[in-house]
Amino acid sequence: MISMSEVRPGNGWRYLFRGVMVGDGHRPAGKSLRAAQDEAGVPPGVWKGRGLAAVGLKAGDVVTERQAELLLGEGRHPDADRIERERLAEGKSPAQARRATVLGRPIEHNQSPKTDKAKERTPWLGFDLVFRPPPTAHIAWALGDYETRLVLELCQDIARDKTLAWLGEEVAEIRWKGGGKHRARVRDGLIVAVFRHYESRAAESKPLLHDHAVVSIRARRPDDKGTWGNLSADSLMAHIVAADTLYTLYFMEEVSARLGWAWEPREVTPGRRPVMELAGIDQRLIGWQSTRRQQIEDALSVLTANYEKKQGHPPGERAGYALGCQAADQTRSPKRTELLSLTELRERWRDSAIRAYGVDVFDRLAERARAAAAAVWARVRPVVDIALAAVDVVAVVYVMRGAFKRHHLLAEARRHLSYVLRGRPHRPGLDEQIVQAVVDDYTRPVGRGRMMTADLRALYPRDTEDQAVLRPLTRKRSAPPYERARLAAGALAARVNAARRAERLGSRPRPYAVAVPAASRSHPRPFRTGPKAGRLLEPETGVDAVEQTRQTLEAAAAKVAATIQDSRRAREAAHGLRSQPAPAAVPPPHTQQPGVQHTPGRSSGGVA
Structure with missing residues (x-):
């Protein structure tokens, strides 16, 4: 998962410089x-x-203390000391x-400055x-x-970097013209300092x-001068959940591709969204590893109960996220003074688990x-159905x-995609394709067009009341929102x-009907009989092709019978024989007369 917090001058900067950069130590x-x-x-x-x-930096360069202080603390060039000397x-x-x-x-x-009319505005330094990978990945690591440890760290690197690239190329916006009212994509992308922690x-x-x-x-702004500005905070904050799910999807795919492992959904809280965990990892180890998580969940249950008592309904997605952050702050423990290397930590963790x-x-x-x-692969077929994925997405998002x-x-x-593929790779752009199918087929704009809601008339064209099919499910207030969302998706x-x-x-x-495509007149195909034969219409007239074929065959049979009768009469006249009745017209072989059922393996003639 991904969590986001702002970095501001003062305590925020001191926490970053004295804590985050040194592994949450002191x-x-x-x-x-x-x-x-x-x-x-x-x-x-x-x-x-x-x-x-x-x-003037490259990906993979070590973050020095002075570079971090200049760029992340003061918003200046990381090589500002040299530039300043040159200007002087x-x-x-x-x-x-x-x-x-x-x-x-x-x-x-x-x-x-703080006045009677306006509060003091503290500038942001960064985000x-x-x-964090799923809990079972921590255990395996x-x-x-x-x-295995090295491979999982590589998977973490790849998933993180791909997610940061998506944020920089598709999400990050910068204030542009008119005091921030207009925004544009950043010119070069993001500048990020990454610090790895182990515990x-x-x-x-x-x-x-x-x-x-x-x-x-x-x-940098996308202009010819290359001017600099500040990123839009609300754009990044709005897309943080989408970034979280993308990071999880990438991490799952990398682990499955490199280690051959699969993923399964695990329900942490009944009625809430499941989380994806590695299959085959003993679930008891999650409780051993997630001491901190258990502390947060205990505090969160109390906060959630107070919220429901005050508001009269369970918290939604946004309120639930805020309550989770509040629970994390309440249970935050002081930093430890004992610092160990990763080798020492792994030995201690193994002894504790044993x-x-x-x-x-x-x-x-x-x-x-x-x-x-x-x-898992023998039981689950990792195939994405765009239509079913679209209705699943619109149902869950609409109900939630x-x-x-x-x-x-x-x-x-x-x-x-995470639930369906279980770690198998997805085609690039498949997530956007699902979203576009939802927008095109199952949504309509509301308000001034900035928001949208579900529109299910494509599935229920006779539904006179808006969303009437889902209303009985969404009114089931006794069930958690996600449980109601799954009912609607089903x-x-x-x-x-x-x-x-x-x-x-x-x-x-119809069973055993003969179909002859009209487009094949110049190159006729063999007649097909049996259950797989199709019913076609002539494109010019719209006449049933089966009926037209029957008429054509009857006319051809009559013509053949007339020709045979004429030649027989001619031979009889030549030899002085008596004329015999003409035989009945017989349809060509490998065809079936309409209305007569043919049983394979038996003669179509009379009883022997």
Whole structure:
């Protein structure tokens, strides 16, 4: 999953610089960043993103303390010291030399003084995006062998980088003309500093492979001058759930492709969305690893009960996310002072798991996961049906939200792909194809057109009341929203399947009818009889082709019979014989007379 928090001057910057950059440990004053990272046993941060070229950096470069302070803390060029010295050597004033290093508007200019009419506005420095794989991936990474750990870390790198690339290319917007009222895509992409952590903040250290991706607020506008500005925060925040589902989808695909493992849905809370977990990992280890998660869930249950008592209904998606953040803040424990290397941590985790459940729970972990994956692939057919995916997405989003935007559909489409494919790769653009099918067939705009809602008249053309088919399901307030959403999705999927069956039955031919396509007159095909023969209409006249074929065959048979009768009469006249009655017209072989059923393997003649 992905969580997002803003980085602001003051406490936010100090938390980033003294905590996040050193593995959520404690960095004493005066200790260098690299020394603190070595002591904490975490790797140094690295730069990521297409926007690095604009500031003279490359992907994979180590994040130095001074670069982070300049770019992420002050919104200046990471090589500002050199640029400032060069400007001073050219005769510029200190203020002019410093201004030459600022990317966009100086941060101090973005801060408005506090008055009676307006509150103080604190500028943003960046966004801290935290990428966490599913719990069973943490377990396999912590308790598996050395090769498994390296592969899972590689999968984390690839999934994270692909998601950051999507945010930079498809989502990130920058203020453009008119004081931010108009926005445009960023010119070069994002500038991101990534810091890897290995453990959770729980009082007892537990495995938690996760990355802090600190996105700089600065980005270049798409103009010829290459001016700099600030990213739009609301655009990134609106798409954070869609980014979360994309990251999970990529991570699942990489793990399945490289390790041969499969994924299965696990219901954490009854009636809520399931989470995808690795098949074959002992579920008891999730409770052992998720000490911190259990603390948050305990606090969240109390907050949710208070919310329902006050509001009179369960929290929706947005309120549930806010309550989850509140529960995490309430249960946040102080940082640990004991710092261990990853090798020491893995040894401690293995000893803790053995004491809790015995060595059998993770012995031959990779072999068990591959065996469980084989069972999953034998049971589940990873095929995406666009029509069924579209009705599933629109049903869930409509019941959960009522009115929605495109990014809500995109997030649900990616969840659908995760559930259906179980780690198998998806075709690029398939999620967008599902969303476009929903927008085209099952939605209509509401309000001023910024939002949309479900429109099911394509499935229920005689439905005079808007959404009448789903109203009985959505009014079941005793059930959680997601449970009602699944009921609605099942109803729509049944409707699509019924429509398909009706279409197949409507186009099914009469038994044993003969069909001759009109377009094949110049090159006639062999006649087909039996259940697979189709009923066709002539494109020019719309006449039933079977009836026309019957008439044609009858006329041809009559003509043949007349020719035979004339030649026989001629022979009889030549030999002085008496004329005999003409035989009845017999249809050509391999054809079936209308209305007569032919039984294969038996003669069509009389009884012997």
